[in-house]
Amino acid sequence: MTDLYLQDWRGWTPHRDAAGNTRLDTRDKPAGTAIPAMLRRRLNLIGRAVCDMLLELDPASNHVVLHASRHGDGDRTLEMLYALDDGDPLSPARFGLSVHNATIGVYSIASGNRRSQQAIAASGAEWGALMAEARGYLADGESSVLVVFGDQPVPERFAAYAPNTLAAAVALRLGLVPGADTRRLVDRSLETGPDHALLPAPQPLDIIDWLTGQQAFIRCARTHREWCWEPASDTQ
């Protein structure tokens, strides 16, 4: 399988200590300063973080963007359902931003990036889906692709039906060519084991922990794959 190389990354979560890592933003509210206030007002915390990170990783806004979220914006969706139940008309802004590609849509308007942009939800297999899509675009000749994964806690009303999710978003720029500052991503089959069916689905916070060296592997039972960094590399 073609090797993937991590060129750079950014993360946002208020649930970790950055410990001097300038790639990780741990503020409660991401600045969102990369995009104009009139667009920023429509974004939730994940959206603000995603736009900031994408523009840092690709200032020229030239690369394909793959954006995954398992749950999307559950809060806005639920508010719309409550409004319907009350017989109230739906808020157009809320409706427009509840769709799964809303965040990258706002990013596209703000940045002028007119490349292919894809919104992915995969019932817990988001990371595997992102890697598969990234390989496809890179095999098609892209020099780099931007891979984004973000989720916020699901609304209380749905909490019993979804895994506990802490707010986090992470963006990576990937390519096929090794360079001075790249890290090779090892992607291999997850050997079937009795416990693997019980593996929790990787969340954005897991990816951040893996990037910062707090976690050795990303394992995804649904795609039967695991990812790790090439041995002997230091954590960035």
Added chain:
Amino acid sequence: MTTTALEHELKELIIETLELEDVTADDIDPQEPLFVEGLGLDSIDALELGLALQKRYGITLESDAESSRQHFANLKSLAALVEARRVK
């Protein structure tokens, strides 16, 4: 120029309904355009504002684009619309 109580109320309605972070009532000039130029609102804001006028004042706007453009031109014209057509 003095701002009427209704104009002030509409400014607050716009800021709250459209979640205009960093905008205060003083930033909205009653004579300046609300859309595209001036305040810089967009078409989704127009729909959202129409909904807010319906909820707050019971005003149902006709689907005629030209009259909506006139009503939504600036805060003064919006206040005139509310004055003339409010049922609550």
